Amino acid sequence: MGELRVEPHLFVIFGATGDLSKRNLIPAIATLARANRLGQRHAILGVSTRPDFNDEKFRNIVEKALTDAGIDGDDMGQWCWECLHAHSVGKGRPENFESLRKKIEDVERRHELPGNRLFYLSTPPQVFAPTIMGLGEGKLNKGPGWTRLVIEKPFGHDLQSALELNALVHTYFDESQIYRIDHYLGKETVQNLFVFRFSNFIFESLWHRDRIASVDVLVAEDLGVEGRAGFYENNGALRDIMQNHATQLVSLIAMEPPSMAAPEAIRAEKIKLLHAIQRIREEDVVLGQYAAGTSRGQLVPGYLEEDGVAPDSRTDTFAAVRLRINNWRWQGVPFIVRTGKRLQRRLTQIVVTFRSAPVSFFRTMGRELAHPNALVLRLQPDEGFELGIQVKEPGDTDGLHVVPLSFSYADAFGKLPSAYETLLLDVLSGDQTLFVHAVETETAWRLFTPVLERESPVYPYAAGSWGPDEMDRLYQPGEEDPVRCKRIG
Template sequence: MSKEKIALFTIFGGTGDLAQRKLYPSLFKLYQKGYLQDHFAVIGTARRPWTDEHYHQVVADALASLHADADQVTAFASHFYYQSHDVTDVQHYITLKRLSEKLDAQYELQGNRIFYLAMAPNFFGTIARHLKSEHILTENGFNRVIIEKPFGHDFESAKTLNDELAETFDENQIYRIDHYLGKEMIQNIAAIRFGNNIWESLWNNRYISNVQITLSEKLGVEERAVYYDNSGALRDMVQNHIMQILSLLTMDQPVEFTEDDINIEKVKALRSLRPYQPEEVAKNFVRGQYAPTETVKGYRQEDKISPASNTDTFVAGKVMIDNYRWSGVPFYIRTGKRLADKFTRIDIVFKRPVINIFNHELPDNQAADNGLAPNVLTINVEPTEGFELRMNAKNVGQGFATTPVQLNFDHDATAAANSPEAYERLLHDILNGDATNFTHWQEVAYSWKFIDVIQQYWDDHQPSFPNYKPGTMGPQAAADLLAQDGHRWVYQG
């Protein structure tokens, strides 16, 4: 049975950075693996007056780092067509329809169409309406639309955007990309939990003390300055990536490993988020902004950033899940720019044994926690992919003093290097019509409702910025956030 997928891709924003860095290389890898063969075509649209020949060269240049066979690159690029397009001009959609129908017949695409909106969200509704009104959607094949973040900047704007899309597409036709859901170790969360009774039986408030999610970035805002200054770390990273990771860690086991059943459980978990009152925000969430040093610009000194900007480049918070499984367990999250290193990790900290039978006389500074280190299961998402388990064992030598030891597993470097990149995985899922690893509207809605209270409080209260040095793990208040509960970050930097 052939694994070839048949579809016409139309990429709105085909000249942009996302298309060249992520989409074209990912489509090419699907082509190399045989998922795309003879029966596919790509229309790239944007305002620039390019020719098909120039577009082919742009696509080839985007693949240069892959060091692929030149003839294969040429054959792949020949499936690409360019149309200069103004998304507000009805006439341009008429031209797009003609080209789509021509390519459908030429490549025998069976009316299967995928629309990738790699543009600013304010154009999403306009594009969707014209796709419907100009009859570019087909009746004899599938129609799927892919949406990049940001999906709104608060609940109300997200709902407006969703309502606009819903006028043209059903929910099962809308694929909201969160590239973290395409990462190997994020997808591994379900396997760890539901494929191992040793963990799922302990995955609750009887045995887990706290959970820590860290998405750390070493660089500053770079070329994303304009977007970032209107967003900040809370909207850019917490509302989507961290909330999605949180839902996978906290959801109950689905009846079956299917899109619908997983979505049901993720939504139930996000519905259980404890909403904060405005006066509770300051106690449970910390924001930061990086300062200048002799060698590194501060955020306010970055190009295109206002010297008075109060945009958060760091967030740490305490999230509570009010359901039977997780009641009383704090989930600590943090993310930021200009931190100690670039990595993503999840630390599940288990409760200590109630009594330490090995040490009857403890130093004063250990009396409170009985001298035993907690067991910690760490899921390393990137750049290393694998697991770590910290447990207590007897120290070598006389007596029965204990010491923490580490059990490690890292994915084979060769296998990891050859595994699909996140966008490749997700594009393959879209071709298969599988939205398991995408964000559904209800998930977006509950995430925004939780985040909006925090953002509104911050908007109403001026911060004392800057408050952390580049190369650290954020402001001291982030450590204090855990200390007030008697905990500490597993990764100290």
């Protein structure tokens, strides 16, 4: 992370007692504070609907969250005492937001803050709209300094709800104030896609349909729903990952070079790329649902046996699509995108498979010995990348082996900052590059809402596998699935 300038500010967390805040947000804020990245003058105001919520309870929540995250809280005690404040908004009525406004002004006076305010919606999605309306009607959408609003995913449930939510947000906030957060965009490897592509001409000169045979995007989890069946039953893999995280990765890997390294230019190219994706056909979609199997060496139940799941649920825990991009760079190059729970291992990566040589000299008994080169950009775990090249097996043999030319961020730079640390610093410094624009959100929903509205079959797959066998149909003759052929990952 570069040394970004962070002005004195008040950080307001709605949903301060929630799981997201405790697992991700609070540890990231505390880590930045301990490293003196939040500036000398800042305060944190936790907001909850609990009527008995107060400073002491918030400080106790923060201290436990730091302990659970493995952060030594002994040297954070003074920070907790001085910088943390709490407020209850009760049922969110107008008078509650009037009380919140007075609390904010009081905290700013105590800390001599100039009125720069960051409002972070770390709440369930159904609370976004009333909270945004409360801030707007309570005159908290504008302040003495800058005012910024961070909205977690999911942003909408389909196209219509996303349009309505954007309309509501824009009633009170300018787009320049809005930061729709996607934590995948804060990962170092994702950010490095810009540098990797646009500063290494050796790759950018190969980045088109004449040299690339296919692009595979994988967002795999080995965990199940982990007590979140209530959320997952209403969403599924398409809504939870495909429409946002995975689609963002596609836009970054396939976008045209921006005119400059500025947020507006980068967003414009991402939007242009999303508009170029053709309508997703029914035959280009495979949905799945995990059955019982083995994960991490343990027998695990199927999705239908998870607590809170309807016995006849057709919720997709796996989704794969074949995307077609209708532009000069990518015409005819398939983008195979998949995501799922209870897959073989936790792995997020992009695989760019290059075309084979037009004439091959390396055959034996009619069998092709050489494999096409593949570039693997790995986002998690072990962030880095590798390029597979062919080498001859030593000795009196005609065998060929694929060996990786690899790079690991951890080996080169040590421990990386969390995605939330990176993104929070960007919000505080006013950089919107790694955040999702309203048009990006709506365009992605336009792609996937028709898929969600179709009654597509949901195929079973064993927990601990790479998904349903029907996945194979997304590959045409001569194309390879880099996961199933075990050449990567």
